[in-house]
Amino acid sequence: MKKYLSLLILLSLSVASAHSQSQSSSDYWVYFGTYTGFVYMKEGLPAGVSRSKGIYVSKFHPATGELSRPQLAAEITNPAFLAIHPNHRFLYAVTEDPLSLGPNFDHSSYVTAYSIDSATGRLHLLNTRTTGGTSTCYLAIDKSGHYLMFANFGSSSVTILRIKDDGSIGEQTAFMKHVGRGKDPAFQSKAHPHSIDVSPDNKYAVVSDLGVDKLFIYKFDAATGVLSPDQPPFVEAEAGGGPRHFTFDSAGRFGYSLHEMSGYITVLAWDAASGSFTKIQDAISLQPDFIGANDSAEIAIHPNGKFLYESNRRFRGPEMWGPDSIGVFAIDPDKGTLTEVEQVPPGGTMPRNFAIDPTGSYLFAANELSGNVALFNIDASTGRLSPTKTDLKIDVPVCIVFLPAGK
Amino acid sequence: MTRSVRCKSCMLAFLAAFALTLQSAAQGNDYFVYFGTYTGFKYVHHSKTWGVGESKSKGVYVSRFNASSGQLGEPQLAAEVVNPSFLTISPDHHYLYAISEDPLSIGPPVDHSSYVSAFAIDSASGKLRFLNSVPASGTSTCYISIDKTGRYVMLANFGSGSVSVIHVKDDGSLGELASFIQDVGHSVDPSIQTEPHTHWIGVSPDNRYVIVSDLGLDEVLIFHFDEKTGMLSPPGPPFVSVYPGGGPRHFTFDPSGKFGYQLSEMSGNVDVFSWDPAKGSLTEIQRVHTAPHNFFGGNHSAEIEIHPSGKFLYESNRRTQGENIRGPDTIGVFTIDQKNGTLSRVQEVLSGGTMPRSFALDPTGNYLLAANQLSNNIVAFKIDSSTGRLTKAGNEIQVDTPVCIKFVPAGK
Numbered sequence: 001m002k003k004y005l006s007l008l009i010l011l012s013l014s015v016a017s018a019h020s021q022s023q024s025s026s027d028y029w030v031y032f033g034t035y036t037g038f039v040y041m042k043e044g045l046p047a048g049v050s051r052s053k054g055i056y057v058s059k060f061h062p063a064t065g066e067l068s069r070p071q072l073a074a075e076i077t078n079p080a081f082l083a084i085h086p087n088h089r090f091l092y093a094v095t096e097d098p099l100s101l102g103p104n105f106d107h108s109s110y111v112t113a114y115s116i117d118s119a120t121g122r123l124h125l126l127n128t129r130t131t132g133g134t135s136t137c138y139l140a141i142d143k144s145g146h147y148l149m150f151a152n153f154g155s156s157s158v159t160i161l162r163i164k165d166d167g168s169i170g171e172q173t174a175f176m177k178h179v180g181r182g183k184d185p186a187f188q189s190k191a192h193p194h195s196i197d198v199s200p201d202n203k204y205a206v207v208s209d210l211g212v213d214k215l216f217i218y219k220f221d222a223a224t225g226v227l228s229p230d231q232p233p234f235v236e237a238e239a240g241g242g243p244r245h246f247t248f249d250s251a252g253r254f255g256y257s258l259h260e261m262s263g264y265i266t267v268l269a270w271d272a273a274s275g276s277f278t279k280i281q282d283a284i285s286l287q288p289d290f291i292g293a294n295d296s297a298e299i300a301i302h303p304n305g306k307f308l309y310e311s312n313r314r315f316r317g318p319e320m321w322g323p324d325s326i327g328v329f330a331i332d333p334d335k336g337t338l339t340e341v342e343q344v345p346p347g348g349t350m351p352r353n354f355a356i357d358p359t360g361s362y363l364f365a366a367n368e369l370s371g372n373v374a375l376f377n378i379d380a381s382t383g384r385l386s387p388t389k390t391d392l393k394i395d396v397p398v399c400i401v402f403l404p405a406g407k
Numbered sequence: 408m409t410r411s412v413r414c415k416s417c418m419l420a421f422l423a424a425f426a427l428t429l430q431s432a433a434q435g436n437d438y439f440v441y442f443g444t445y446t447g448f449k450y451v452h453h454s455k456t457w458g459v460g461e462s463k464s465k466g467v468y469v470s471r472f473n474a475s476s477g478q479l480g481e482p483q484l485a486a487e488v489v490n491p492s493f494l495t496i497s498p499d500h501h502y503l504y505a506i507s508e509d510p511l512s513i514g515p516p517v518d519h520s521s522y523v524s525a526f527a528i529d530s531a532s533g534k535l536r537f538l539n540s541v542p543a544s545g546t547s548t549c550y551i552s553i554d555k556t557g558r559y560v561m562l563a564n565f566g567s568g569s570v571s572v573i574h575v576k577d578d579g580s581l582g583e584l585a586s587f588i589q590d591v592g593h594s595v596d597p598s599i600q601t602e603p604h605t606h607w608i609g610v611s612p613d614n615r616y617v618i619v620s621d622l623g624l625d626e627v628l629i630f631h632f633d634e635k636t637g638m639l640s641p642p643g644p645p646f647v648s649v650y651p652g653g654g655p656r657h658f659t660f661d662p663s664g665k666f667g668y669q670l671s672e673m674s675g676n677v678d679v680f681s682w683d684p685a686k687g688s689l690t691e692i693q694r695v696h697t698a699p700h701n702f703f704g705g706n707h708s709a710e711i712e713i714h715p716s717g718k719f720l721y722e723s724n725r726r727t728q729g730e731n732i733r734g735p736d737t738i739g740v741f742t743i744d745q746k747n748g749t750l751s752r753v754q755e756v757l758s759g760g761t762m763p764r765s766f767a768l769d770p771t772g773n774y775l776l777a778a779n780q781l782s783n784n785i786v787a788f789k790i791d792s793s794t795g796r797l798t799k800a801g802n803e804i805q806v807d808t809p810v811c812i813k814f815v816p817a818g819k
Contacts, residue, residue: 098642099642099643104591105591105643106589106591107588107589107590107591107642107643108586108587108588108589108642129583129584130584130585130586130587131587132542132544132571132584132587133544133587133589134589154589155567155569155589156567157567159542159544161584169583170582170583171541171573171574171581171582171583171584172541172542172544172583172584173541173542174520174542175520175542175543175544175545176519176520177519177520177545177546177566177567
């Protein structure tokens with residue numbers, strides 16, 4: 001009996017280890033956020049016709065790069081930004097613009113909570129709440145998994161809502177409004193918060209404001225969900241630059257701020273003790289001979305911490321586009337500074353978003369205007385991108401998130 | 408040891424005296440009167456704070472008021488809270504909700520969130536017990552009301568030009584943001600109407616609609632209200648306009664629910680509307696100018712209220728700013744035609760102080776209490792129930808920077 005028992009334990013241990021092995025090399029669900037009501041904004045107004053119905057999901061096998069045909073995971077209006085809860089059980093989607101009116105006429109944005117069926121990838125509606133702002137363009141979850149953070153582009157505010165234990169969305173815990181304007185009358189007539197992210201220690205939140213050319217730093221209290229202005233409360237960006245998205249490096253020593261209009265990537269040293277930034281470099285994603293308009297969009301660091309990727313939409317409308325690109329930069333491991341490795345075409349037009357899969361093997365480029373997601377192989381030693389044959393047709397893809405697939 | 412005991416007994420004696428003061432006249436027509444105040448400055452003009460640091464108020468004050476005799480007790484601090492400039496009471500009288508219009512007391516130019524706090528009312532002492540506090544989801548929040556079910560508070564966020572509806576939990580504390588609407592647009596006055604500025608929000612008598620006055624847009628907006636979810640719809644709702652530059656500030660329905668009255672701050676007009684509860688629509692039937700005919704100077708009309716009998720309408724006209732600027736500082740009295748809802752002027756009385764930003768009629772309709780923001784006094788007026796006319800009752804109390812008055816029946 002005793003012998004039998006130990007055998008049983010041994011057996012179950014080996015099963016468990018086989019299980020975890022297959023997990024680590026196993027599949028992911030990839031969720032795609034889209035615009036359902038338009039294709040892009042032209043001079044602040046919606047333009048183009050989308051056939052998307054909401055959030056789509058594909059199964060991804062990183063070992064081979066295989067990607068299944070996307071299925072509709074949840075029907076929802078303009079789910080322009082998505083986030084997955086750290087416990088992998090819930091997905092949150094922002095309805096940026098419920099009536100598809102554009103930022104100047106939008107009356108409220110919404111956020112919807114879903115529970116995830118990890119076996120099928122399907123999403124089950126939990127609840128929907130207003131974000132407390134308009135044209136909400138960014139959503140983040142704090143490290144504790146207790147708070148949703150929003151950048152409300154239209155109404156110039158950032159808001160935080162509580163996540164309840166069952167994953168549904170609760171009360172507002174913070175509201176901050178930005179005031180002012182920037183140099184560019186077309187895009188900077190008022191404040192436009194564009195991203196919000198917590199620091200690696202979960203004690204600060206960093207907000208990119210495209211309208212006032214500032215990177216705001218807030219103290220974040222994870223016990224209450226309250227934001228309070230840091231001292232000093234912001235870092236200035238170059239006039240007219242338009243800070244859009246931001247990322248910390250994985251070690252939490254540096255911050256990288258991508259500026260939409262100037263195409264600058266500002267590198268900042270992060271002092272986690274005082275919650276302050278010191279500028280150390282303005283890397284430029286545009287070639288000196290570039291002629292045309294640029295909207296830089298997404299920024300991400302490779303899981304190995306050695307490379308930074310950013311996308312550039314060098315386009316203002318279908319009649320004037322290209323060369324759209326994804327820039328690859330090497331990160332100096334000591335100084336955090338950037339050196340350009342290459343700029344590659346994104347396999348479509350208007351690469352508003354991209355994402356690197358959690359294994360670091362592939363980059364998914366979401367091309368908003370051409371309606372496709374192109375897969376690139378990442379060279380782990382050089383960071384260079386090489387196109388694969390995989391190219392998903394998805395209407396107006398603007399956000400990509402990954403989730404380990406269950407059994 | 409003896410010192411602390413002495414202090415304790417001191418405290419007990421004080422508390423006993425306090426309780427006695429509040430309860431001495433505790434019969435039938437006794438009310439607690441709550442006063443909302445500014446704690447950090449004297450007033451706001453064109454989105455700028457004036458007299459920063461001159462208010463000595465610490466929060467919400469309470470007095471005992473007898474609606475038969477007009478007797479008004481000494482005010483006591485009911486709850487310490489920053490800039491509680493507007494209050495509302497739950498329909499069951501158990502809870503009071505106070506906005507903190509400007510939690511940092513540095514004024515609207517620096518935009519930061521307003522807050523709303525929930526308090527439980529001790530019906531014996533009138534004291535307030537803090538329950539919780541949540542952001543208003545807007546800035547320079549200037550008005551709060553509660554729906555007929557008591558399950559939703561509604562906020563007008565003047566600074567950011569939005570309205571918020573927040574769920575009230577069973578224990579009276581504040582919960583989720585049930586609805587948020589951002590107004591969009593502007594009107595003609597470049598000094599204050601370059602953006603939307605919501606100034607009033609409240610439900611229709613049947614709780615099926617919500618009216619929002621927007622001072623920046625010169626519009627009165629009409630939303631559907633779903634009392635099950637707290638949702639306002641549609642976004643970008645139907646509206647009626649007031650005279651350009653008027654600045655709709657406060658709105659009220661008459662007790663019969665047949666008419667609506669919109670007071671505009673800058674024009675001093677009252678727009679009279681008939682209300683169709685089936686369609687949820689307002690139709691203009693009269694526009695009345697309130698300021699005295701011989702008046703010459705700056706006026707900002709402020710508060711509007713209808714007598715419980717439905718026969719009289721009262722509205723206040725305050726000087727726009729400062730001690731040295733001439734202003735009317737009056738309360739206007741109008742009769743309401745019981746058939747067609749129209750107004751006729753009866754009287755214009757001095758408010759007994761400067762800058763009557765707010766006033767309130769006691770629930771019996773016997774008295775009007777005028778809150779004079781700049782002269783720091785609450786002045787009682789007796790209401791003639793047949794003519795509506797006001798005469799000074801002869802009593803007044805000192806409250807620093809009073810800007811809101813709410814009544815709650817006093818318990819035993």
